[in-house]
Amino acid sequence: KTKTISVLNQKGGVGKTTSAVNIASFLAITETPVLIIDMDPQGNASTGLGVGNQKLTIYDLLINNKNINSAIQKTEIDFLEIIPSNSQLAGAEIELVSMFTRETILRQIIQNVVGKYKYIIIDCPPSLGLLTINALTASDSIIIPIQCEYYALDGLSQLLNTIRLVQKNLNSNLTIEGILITMFDSRLNLSQQVLKEVKDYFGDKVYKTLINRNVKLGEAPSHGKPIILYDASSTGSQNYMNLVSEILQYND
Amino acid sequence: KTKTISVLNQKGGVGKTTSAVNIASFLAITETPVLIIDMDPQGNASTGLGVGNQKLTIYDLLINNKNINSAIQKTEIDFLEIIPSNSQLAGAEIELVSMFTRETILRQIIQNVVGKYKYIIIDCPPSLGLLTINALTASDSIIIPIQCEYYALDGLSQLLNTIRLVQKNLNSNLTIEGILITMFDSRLNLSQQVLKEVKDYFGDKVYKTLINRNVKLGEAPSHGKPIILYDASSTGSQNYMNLVSEILQYND
Ligand SMILES: Nc1ncnc2c1ncn2[C@@H]1O[C@H](COP(=O)(O)OP(=O)(O)OP(=O)(O)O)[C@@H](O)[C@H]1O
Numbered sequence A, B: 001k002t003k004t005i006s007v008l009n010q011k012g013g014v015g016k017t018t019s020a021v022n023i024a025s026f027l028a029i030t031e032t033p034v035l036i037i038d039m040d041p042q043g044n045a046s047t048g049l050g051v052g053n054q055k056l057t058i059y060d061l062l063i064n065n066k067n068i069n070s071a072i073q074k075t076e077i078d079f080l081e082i083i084p085s086n087s088q089l090a091g092a093e094i095e096l097v098s099m100f101t102r103e104t105i106l107r108q109i110i111q112n113v114v115g116k117y118k119y120i121i122i123d124c125p126p127s128l129g130l131l132t133i134n135a136l137t138a139s140d141s142i143i144i145p146i147q148c149e150y151y152a153l154d155g156l157s158q159l160l161n162t163i164r165l166v167q168k169n170l171n172s173n174l175t176i177e178g179i180l181i182t183m184f185d186s187r188l189n190l191s192q193q194v195l196k197e198v199k200d201y202f203g204d205k206v207y208k209t210l211i212n213r214n215v216k217l218g219e220a221p222s223h224g225k226p227i228i229l230y231d232a233s234s235t236g237s238q239n240y241m242n243l244v245s246e247i248l249q250y251n252d
C-alpha cells in the first residue's frame, strides 16, 4: 500500500522543500520505493535533487493529461524518483479554476502509481490555492514544518482551517502526520518560545526530532544534492535521519 | 506626487514583510506620509505593525468595491497608515480570475489617494498570481529582497520574466527600484557567494546597505512593532535606517 504525505505550510521559507527532499531521500536509502512530487512552480525540489525540468513536468499531467510515467525521472538516489516542476506551473492555478473536478486532478493522477511506491511525498508551494488543495485532496497525511519565528505561528490557524475544509468536503481521511520544528537555534530565546508555543498547541503531534539551523542544509541545493549525499556527517543530515526513523516508528 | 513601490519575490521567507514594514516605518519617521498595503493573505505586515484585521481590509476594496478611506487604519507611527489584510484575501485570487480588468483593480483603487501620501509600499505574497500582478500593475517600481541562500537565486529568472510581461502588457513605467540583500551573515561562505552572484547579475541596482541576520528583527513582530519601536539600537534597526537613507538619496 502507498502512503501519500504532503509537506505544507503557506508561510514562506519555513523549510518545506528542504524537509520534503531530505525526508524522501532518507526514506529511499532504506530501500523503500519513494516518489517525490514537486508541486511548487519555483521547482526547488527538482533543483535540490539535481533534476532538470526540461522534460515533462507535473504541469503536463495536471493540464495536458499526459501519462504519469512519461514525467517520472530518476534521481541520484536509488529508490527515489521525482515528478519535477517548472515555472509553467505558475499558470496552472488559473487554468485549473475552470476545469471540472479541479480539486481532485492530482488524486486521479496518483491513482495510476499506487502500489509502485511505498511513500509519495508532495512538496507544496507557499500558498493555499488550488495547487495546494490538489495536494491535500491527494494525501493521506500532512507534515507541517514550522520555522522558529513569530510569523510562522501567525498563519497556523489559516492552515488548520484549510485542512478542516478539505477534510469536510474533499478528503475525510486526511490526518496530520506530524509537526516539524525547523531552523531551531537553542541559543535564541525566540526559538525556545516558539517551540514551547507549538508544543502547547499541538502536544504529541510535534516530532521529538528538531531540525537545527545548519548552513550545510543551505549549501546542499547549490550542488543539486540532498544532505545525505552532500554532507552525511553534518548536523542537518543527522537531524533528518533521526526524523525519518521517528516517522517510520509511527508507520510500521 | 506619490511613488508606489512593491516589495516582491515569489520565493518564500526572504524578508519581504520585514523589509516592507521597516522601510515604511523609517520613511514615515522623517515625517513623510506613507501608506503600506498588505497584499498577503497571511496578513503579516498587519501583525508586524500591531494592527487588527477585523475592520475592512484590502479584500473589501478589491472584491466588494468599498471606499478606500474606510479601510485605512492608523499605526503606532505618525505619518504611517495601513490597509490591512486577512485570510479572506486567499479567496481573492480565484474571485479575481473572472472579473473584468482583473489586473488593474488595485491601480484604480490607489488612484483615489494619490497625492495624500508621498510613498505607498505594497507587501506582496510569495507567489506570481493575480494579487502580485495587481501590485506590479499599480507600482512605479519594485524592491526585490534576496535572502543569502541558493534557492533564492534559483527563482530570479521567473521573477524577471513576470516583471517583463507586466512592463510589456500592463505597466510600461515599471522599473526596479533596487535589489536588497537580506539575512546576510558575513561568517558564512554561502552568504558571500550569493552576494557576489547577485552583484554580478544586477550590478549597481544592488543596495550598498546589506541587511544582516539579526534576531531582533524576528522578535519585533511578536510585539506588533517595527524595529524602530522595538529596539532602535539593534543592528537590524541601523541596517534599515541606512537602507532608507540610501533609497531617499536616489529619490530626492
Ligand atoms: N535547518 C536549516 N538550516 C539552515 N538553512 C535551512 C534549513 N532549512 C532550510 N534552510 C534554508 O532556508 C531556506 C528556506 O528553506 P526552504 O526553501 O526549504 O523553505 P520552503 O518552505 O520550501 O520555502 P518556500 O515557501 O519558498 O517554498 C532555503 O534557502 C534553505 O536552504
Ligand SMILES: Nc1ncnc2c1ncn2[C@@H]1O[C@H](COP(=O)(O)OP(=O)(O)OP(=O)(O)O)[C@@H](O)[C@H]1O
Pocket: A010, A011, A012, A013, A126, A149, A150, A151, A152, B011, B012, B013, B014, B015, B016, B017, B018, B019, B040, B044, B124, B125, B126, B182, B183, B184, B211, B212, B213, B214, B215, B217, B218, B219, B221, B236
Ligand atoms: N534580517 C533578518 N534577520 C533575522 N530574521 C529575519 C530577518 N529578516 C526577516 N527575518 C525573519 O525571517 C522570517 C521571514 O521573513 P519575512 O516573513 O519578512 O519574509 P517574507 O518574504 O515576507 O515571507 P513570506 O514569503 O511568507 O511572505 C520572519 O520570521 C522574520 O521575522
Ligand SMILES: [Mg+2]
Pocket: A016, A017, A018, A040, A044, A123, A124, A125
Ligand atoms: Mg519550497
Ligand SMILES: [Mg+2]
Pocket: B016, B017, B018, B040, B044, B123, B124, B125
Ligand atoms: Mg511576507
